[in-house]
Amino acid sequence: MDFSLTEDHRLVQKIAREFAEREVAPHIKENDEKGFFDRRILDGLGELGLLGICFPEKYGGMGLDYISLAIASEELERVETSLRVILSVHTGLCGLGLFQWGTEEQKVKHLTPLAQGKRIGAFGLTEPNAGSDVAALEMTAVRDGSHYVLNGEKTWISLADVADTFLVFAYTNKAAKHAGISAFIVQRDFPGFSSSAIHGKLGIRAGNTGSFVLQDCRVPAANLVGREGEGFKIAMSCLDNGRFTVAAGATGLIQACIDASVKYANQRQTFGVPIAQHQLVQRLVAHMVRDVEACRLLVYRAGWLKNRGERNTRETALAKWYATCASFEAASNAIQIHGAYGYSNEYPVERYLRNSKGAVIYEGSREILEIMIGSYALGLRQDKPVNPPLPGWPDPGKEAD
Ligand SMILES: Cc1cc2nc3c(=O)[nH]c(=O)nc-3n(C[C@H](O)[C@H](O)[C@H](O)COP(=O)(O)OP(=O)(O)OC[C@H]3O[C@@H](n4cnc5c(N)ncnc54)[C@H](O)[C@@H]3O)c2cc1C
Incomplete structure (x- = not known):
């Protein structure tokens, strides 16, 4: 077992941290308050190569491993969750889905511009009447010659209003239930595509979340990903990658709670001493430290399995479940440490909770x-x-059976 980070890992950590602190941190309070999604962030992440971090160089990526993806996710969310969400949907859900399931032609045409940051990807699974229960999907795809005609609505889709390329799931055979769902690459410029943003969210206000409608949207049959009926399987494997980045990001959010809490606890005085000296405050910080360490281990183990190309659904789900619940608790306790001040937007901890x-x-x-x-x-x-x-690593280009 080797817990040390490689030079590449440290470089990714540095690049992601500096970008988030320099380009995002100074504006995040204002953007969060205004519900403003700053598109320049996409350009910045693209220029640094982070949007294509774990794709082979032959598809325009950086050719790094899954631990690098985790480190970037952690560092981005340490500053702001909406920043990490970009990596989760663009790279984790959409890009890695195309990488694993796409044909060589689809990878060259659709994955490469995503990896290069020239196009932005999103993942369209959820619908107004189908969230956890994926088989309740209502979107349909009907074959018509060289095309499929897609009809339906997707909602609560991250980057819905800004992405160019969507991995979309629809029924080609409703009677077959899970085995009747298929996956398609849909582009914003296809006739029949329209999108809108969701406002009034509790959190991730500086991010873009929205809905899109496909109305008699003609999608070339060449954009079918995998075979007809493989959509459910594809969606679940995409979630194995998205959840990995979410777990890593939640780890970064806990770290942000520690950073803010330690700083505040050493400044604020009650009963003549810094509150850092009160044991019940120490306990709150200790719980955060316990969780950040446990989360990193869970995430890195899932990443190690991914690097080896081994099935990691269980380990990734465990990491995502534990880390997201722990980050919510850490944010709540960070507010507790800040007292009334934590209850206002004078400090970032209320944003962390939301x-x-x-x-x-x-x-x-x-x-x-x-x-x-x-x-x-x-x-x-x-x-x-x-x-x-x-697709494992360092041989991520290996072909399907
Ligand atoms: C900020 C944000 C971004 C998102 N981005 C995307 C995206 O990019 N792409 C995308 O496709 N979707 C996205 N989603 C949607 C998200 O994946 C769904 O919200 C999620 O799957 C849950 O579905 P739901 O909201 O319909 O809740 P429901 O499925 O209706 O569940 C409601 C409640 O019931 C519980 N529940 C449901 N079934 C069971 C059960 N069998 N046993 C016990 N409890 C159960 C759930 O845990 C939940 O607490 C996003 C959501 C949010 C909030």
């Missing part, structure tokens, strides 16, 4: 992940290797 709640809901709610972990433990669920095999 931002942390989303991740307890999206990409597998707390309850869905609890059911998964319980099912594994009770022998009710077992994973098989997937086909095509998971």
Whole structure:
């Protein structure tokens, strides 16, 4: 076992941290208050190569491993959750989905501009009447000659109003339930595509979340990802990657809670001493430290499995479940340490609490992940290797069987 970071890992940590602190931190309070999504952040992440961090160089990526993806996610969310969300949906859910399931032609045409940051990717699974229950999807895709015609609505989609390339899930055969769902690459410029932003969110206000409608949207048959009926399997494997970045990001949010709490606890005085000297305050910080360390280990283990190209659904779900719940608790306790001041936006901890709640809901709610972990433990669920095999590292370009 080797817990040390490589030179590449340290470089990613430095690049992501400096970018977040220099370009995002100074404006985040204002952008969060105004609900303003700063598109320049996409350009910045793209220029640094972070949007294509774990894709092979032959597809325009940096060719780094999954631990690098985790480190970047942690560092970005340490400053602001909406920044990490970009990496989760663009790189984790959309890009890695295309990388694993796309044909060579699809990878060259659609993954490469995503990895280069020239186009932005999003993931369209959730609908007004289908969240946790994916089989309740209503979007349909009907074959018509060389195209499929897609109709339906997706909602609560991160980057819906700014992305160019969408990995979209629709029924090609509703009667077959899960086995009747298929995956498609849909582009914003296809006729019949329209999107809108959701306002009034609790958190991630500086991020873009929205809905999109496909109305008689003609999608070339060449944009079918995998085979007809493989959409559910594809969506779940994408979630294995998205959840990994969410777990790593939540770890960064806990670290941000520690940083803010330690600073404040050493400044604020009660009863003639800094509150850092009160043991009940020390306990709150100790819980955060316990969790940040545990989360990193869970995330790195999942990343290690990913690097080896091994199935990691259980380990990633466990990391995501634990880290998101722990980050919500850490943010709540960080406010507690800040007292009344933490209850206002004078300090960032109230934003941490609002931002942390989303991740307890999206990409597998707390309850869905609890059911998964319980099912594994009770022998009710077992994973098989997937086909095509998971793209491991350092051989991420290996071809499907
Ligand atoms: C900020 C944000 C960004 C998002 N981004 C995306 C995105 O990019 N792409 C995308 O496709 N989706 C996205 N989503 C949607 C997200 O994935 C869904 O909200 C999530 O899957 C839960 O679905 P739901 O909201 O419909 O809740 P529901 O599925 O209706 O669940 C409601 C409640 O019931 C519980 N529940 C449901 N079923 C069970 C059960 N069997 N047992 C016990 N409890 C249960 C849930 O845990 C939850 O607490 C995003 C959501 C948010 C908030």
